Amino acid sequence: MMQIQQLSLSRGDKRLFAELSMQAKAGEVVVILGPNGAGKSTLLLALAGLHAADSGDVRYHGTSMAACSKHELAQLIAWQGELPPTEFGLTVRQRLELAANATSATAADIDVALTHMQLQALAGRSLGALSSGERQRAEIAAVMVRDCPVLLLDEPTAHLDMRHQVDCLKLIRREARHGRLVFSVLHDLQHAAAVADTVVLLDGKGGICVGKALEMLTAERLAPVFGVSLQGSGRDLRPLYREYDEEA
Amino acid sequence: MNIRENPWLLLPVLLAASLLVGGLALGMGEHWINPLSPGDDMASRIVWELRWPRILTAFAVGGLLALAGAWFQVLLGNPLAEPYVLGVAGSAAVGAISAMALFPDAAWVMSIGAFIGAWVGIAVVLAFAHLGTARLLLAGVVLAAFWGAVLMLLIALLPERGVVRAYAWMMGDLSNSLLPGWSLLLAWAVALACGLLLSLSLDKLLLGEKHAEALGVDVYRLRRQLLLLASAVTAIAVTAAGTIGFVGLVVPHLMRLLFGSLHRSVLIASAFGGGLLLIMADSAARMVIAPAELPVGVLTAMIGVPVFLWLLLRRTS
């Protein structure tokens, strides 16, 4: 059970939003939506304990995360963010071993994750020799290996081809079914609709809206936030690409 | 067991070779009679008082520089980082040459000056430790330029024969270390041990600071520890032998190419590999234009660069 209490965040000098309060429980998938720069990634970093909040608190099972050591947080939370640098030539397997080391995952767990993300053939390759999509799969595998109760995913489907996007979304659902709490930043409304139980909408002007996925994923709510015309609803919600042609 | 898998086998060979080469041709016999125990004759005194100290100094200094290079590269997330990148060598040189100018009669003040200078440089850098990696690097590069300017000022003010000495010191000199070889070897061992204790955190730092922190590393503390450790090691190396370029930059990369990126192997390999490279370079420096010597820094680059480029080409193809 995670409780976010009146959380206010800034990035640099810019206040992103103030006093976000919400709760999420194990087995739930929370999707964070919003335009660029609204603070979605910063929110994930704050939940991971990697970004200091201006005020407010994040509690997990009643324990304030601010009171936890880095080591304790690493047991609790697995974070997937930007692709790590490749200058020093770590291999895919070494990358997963470093992730596994933070918890008590075994070599067998690593093999399972590699297999699941179809990385067995690339296990000995250095990260720098992979495509962005392959590196992204390695990052998702690294999160899988961690076996933490809370997963924080920052655009997990970025760089992935369609098949791996689908696999990734299935994986999110599966991890939630296994009792993990998943927060994920997503940009694709259909992806959001496919996995979300709850949606956190950041409007980029400091406004926050939290609600059930079905209620949140509607053209009326999202169109003004993103500044595009939308049609349909739920899993069929999609932008209207031909708007200008039709107007003409 | 072959050399590829166990390059350490080269160590005794190189040690023996380095003991055998020198200004005086000492026969094998003389070495085999007293290879490890001091005697009273000239040959044994040359081996014990001239060659062993110099080999130990070369080995320890080379290892320390390579370790510092490996640390700075991870700390700054930059493969181009080397032990002198944050200006520690510059401030050490300023210290050494100021000491030389103030007390021209005593040779040993240069080493003390270098040590004090190095720590002044470290103290200044530490004030920037809380900044992000990019700004720390920038601050270091600017500081290095500053120390370089102070150095040029000092050299412009120095008497002409002092300049010769200052240049010689800056090009590296293993023959006149104030610090005895065994103490350098001790520093080498302590540095390697500290490095190995941190090696897992260092590996995680390869993924970037955020990822390392997410994997349970206290990055702020680690960065301070690393900065202090790498700077201290650089200060010791500079104090012992002046500035010897290139070892700290290339040996860690060389070892990554040979043994992979994980720090347990990189650090052990660098500590030994840097030492071996410097022993080789120093032996060559004594032989190439014998009876005269070349500055050892020249040879480290001349031996290291071709080896490194060859490995680089072979690995990419």
Add this chain to the structure above:
Amino acid sequence: MSQHLPEVFDARNCSVLVSCMHGAKLSSVMTLIQKLKYLWVLLPGLCLASPAWAGERILALAPHACEILYAIGAGEDVVGAVSYCDYPQAVLALPRVGSYERINVEAALALEPTMAIVMDESIPGASKLRDLGVKVVASYPRRVDEVLTEICRIGAETGHQKQADALAEALQQRLDKLKAPPGGPQQASVFYEIWAEPLLTAGKSSFIDDVLHRMGLRNVFGDVALEAPRVNVEAVIAARPDVVVIPSENRDVAERQAFWQKWLGQDVRVIAVNPDLMHRPGPRLLDGMEDLYQQLSQGQTFEH
């Protein structure tokens, strides 16, 4: 063209004019400066017309040049010097215009020189001085013989030929005496320790090598084709010198003596010399050589 100019327009008179004009309008000062510039171009013509002109104003831009000028009676004409010009005593009072390898052109010109003696014509500032009408003479003796010929040449350039020739003659005689052994074979082999840490010595092309050679001594590193080769203790042991010569400046001679006796045996002689005499290619070189000769010959004979 120069005959149209009144003789009062030498450099000193110009400066008097300038100082008179301080209160004048800017435009007239500018015009005057332009005229003066014009005069600067003409000055060398004046100088060349009368080489032995008593009004020569000389910049001695190297320590040895300074010593030569004073030794040949041209000391009166020296108006400026550079760092390390420290002999004779009178030099210490002269204004400094930089170092032997870098001239401060403005400071040099402020002394209104007519001639500058430099080590090397390619140093920064030398060509500027020449462009501005100062006669630049390069003097860098690299061998003992060249010290004597340079003395004569500087004498000729500055109008003190007679004294210079006499000095060179006297030095030559002293030099010739050094060749004769004072009482036994003098072919000692010498290790000349220019610097202790790192160990630097004099190589084949060095001035010191020639000095030792002229005294009939053998420089043990005389065949190394470098000016100041870096060597190590072993190389010195292998070279087996009879004598170690140490320039005394900034060195603990007793400590060096103990050091070399430890490595070269108790028989080795360690002799301290004054580097200002031995390294400077000026008239006091013979003092330095005679001192070394004296020390060498004090009850000593050398065997091979």
